[in-house]
Amino acid sequence: MPRRVGIVGTGLIGTSIGLALAAQGVEVLLRDAEDAQVTIAEKMGAGRRWAGERVEHAVVATPLPTIAWQVHELLLGGLADTVSDAGSVKARPVEDGVRLGGDLSSWCPAHPIAGRERHGAVSARPDLFAERVWAVCPLPQTVDAALAATTAVALACGATPVRTTPDRHDEAMATVSHVPQLLASVLAGELTGLDAHDVPLAGQGFRDTTRLADSDAALWAGIIEGNREPIGRRVRSLGGALVALADVLEAGDAAQVATAITALMRDGHAGRARLPRKAGATVREWGWVGVVLDDRPGQLAAIVGLISDWGVNIEDVGPFEHSLDAPAGIVELAVDPAVADEVVHRLVNTGWTAYRRS
Structure with missing residues (x-):
C-alpha cells in the first residue's frame, strides 16, 4: 500500500477515496480546480491540500475529458511514481493519453464502480466502495508497480479489484450502467406528460426503476459521449426489442401477447440469475x-x-x-x-x- 497518495479531483469519488484511505492511515493529498471542494474535503477528513509534494501513487478523479491530461501532467511533472484514474469510461482517456504522447507505463486505468445520485465532496462517504467492484484495466505497457498500487488502493477502500481491459470494460458498462441511466431518465421523463392527479399512483417499483434519473446531467453527458459507440449499439438493440414488443401488443391476439411477455420475462429471469451476489464473484448458474x-x-x-x-x-x-x-x-x-x-x-x-x- 502506498504510504502517500495524491488525489486529483475532490468530488464524490475522489473525496470518498480520500476518506477511505485516510481511515487506513494513508497520508492523502488533495487537489481540485475548485478550491472550495478541497476545503470541504479537508474539513471532512479526506486528507490535506496538495502543495506539490511527490507522492507514491496518484488517483485522477476528474471529469472524463480531463483525465488523460491530468495523468500526463502528473507523470511528466514527476509528481507521482504511479497513477490510476476513476473514470467511468476507459478507452477514450487511453486514446487521449496516446495522442498526448509520453511514457504511459506508470498509468493503470481503473474504475471504482460505485456512486450516488448526489455529487460533490459534501456527498462523499468512506464506505462508498465497500463490497463494490473496482475495475482494474492495465495497458499492455503498464508496469507491475502501477498495477500493484492501483489494486492496493482498491482493497484499502474495501472494494474487490476485478481485472479487465479498457475495451471490454466499456462494452460491459454500456449494458450494465450507461444504458440503464438513459432508460431511467427516459422513463422518469414520461411523468411530465402524466396528469398531476395520477402521479401519486406511482409505486415503489417505479421509484426504484427511476432512481438513477436523479443523477447529475452534466457529468453523465460527458460519460455517455465518451462511450457513445457501445451505448449506441445497445440502445439500438433495445429499441428493436421494444418496437417488436409494441407490434405484438398492438396487433397480436391474446396468445401471441402472452407468449411474447412470457419469453421477455424468462429472459429477464435468466439475466438476473447471472448476477453474482457478491462483488467480483465468478458468475455461475446455481x-x-x-x-x-x-x-x-x-x-x-x-x-x-x-x-x-x-x-x-x-x-x-x-x-x-x-x-x-x-x-x-x-x-x-x-x-x-x-x-x-x-x-x-x-x-x-x-x-x-x-x-x-x-
Missing part, C-alpha cells in the same frame, strides 16, 4: 431452493444442517424474506443445479415446504 421457515428459533440452522448432512454444499444464501407480522418466512439456498430437484424432493418428504426457483 440451482436455487426455496424453503418456508416457521418464525421460531433454530429453523435456519436446522435446514442448513439437514442439507449438509445429505452431503450437499450450500453455495450461497439469499436474503431472508420475512414480515414481522407473518408466522413464517422464506429463505433461498443456492446448490449445485444437478441436485436441486433432489434436495426439494427430500425436504418435502421430511416435512418442509420447499420449491425449486425457476
Whole structure:
C-alpha cells in the first residue's frame, strides 16, 4: 500500500477515496480546480491540500475529458511514481493519453464502480466502495508497480479489484450502467406528460426503476459521449426489442401477447440469475431452493444442517424474506443445479415446504 497518495479531483469519488484511505492511515493529498471542494474535503477528513509534494501513487478523479491530461501532467511533472484514474469510461482517456504522447507505463486505468445520485465532496462517504467492484484495466505497457498500487488502493477502500481491459470494460458498462441511466431518465421523463392527479399512483417499483434519473446531467453527458459507440449499439438493440414488443401488443391476439411477455420475462429471469451476489464473484448458474421457515428459533440452522448432512454444499444464501407480522418466512439456498430437484424432493418428504426457483 502506498504510504502517500495524491488525489486529483475532490468530488464524490475522489473525496470518498480520500476518506477511505485516510481511515487506513494513508497520508492523502488533495487537489481540485475548485478550491472550495478541497476545503470541504479537508474539513471532512479526506486528507490535506496538495502543495506539490511527490507522492507514491496518484488517483485522477476528474471529469472524463480531463483525465488523460491530468495523468500526463502528473507523470511528466514527476509528481507521482504511479497513477490510476476513476473514470467511468476507459478507452477514450487511453486514446487521449496516446495522442498526448509520453511514457504511459506508470498509468493503470481503473474504475471504482460505485456512486450516488448526489455529487460533490459534501456527498462523499468512506464506505462508498465497500463490497463494490473496482475495475482494474492495465495497458499492455503498464508496469507491475502501477498495477500493484492501483489494486492496493482498491482493497484499502474495501472494494474487490476485478481485472479487465479498457475495451471490454466499456462494452460491459454500456449494458450494465450507461444504458440503464438513459432508460431511467427516459422513463422518469414520461411523468411530465402524466396528469398531476395520477402521479401519486406511482409505486415503489417505479421509484426504484427511476432512481438513477436523479443523477447529475452534466457529468453523465460527458460519460455517455465518451462511450457513445457501445451505448449506441445497445440502445439500438433495445429499441428493436421494444418496437417488436409494441407490434405484438398492438396487433397480436391474446396468445401471441402472452407468449411474447412470457419469453421477455424468462429472459429477464435468466439475466438476473447471472448476477453474482457478491462483488467480483465468478458468475455461475446455481440451482436455487426455496424453503418456508416457521418464525421460531433454530429453523435456519436446522435446514442448513439437514442439507449438509445429505452431503450437499450450500453455495450461497439469499436474503431472508420475512414480515414481522407473518408466522413464517422464506429463505433461498443456492446448490449445485444437478441436485436441486433432489434436495426439494427430500425436504418435502421430511416435512418442509420447499420449491425449486425457476
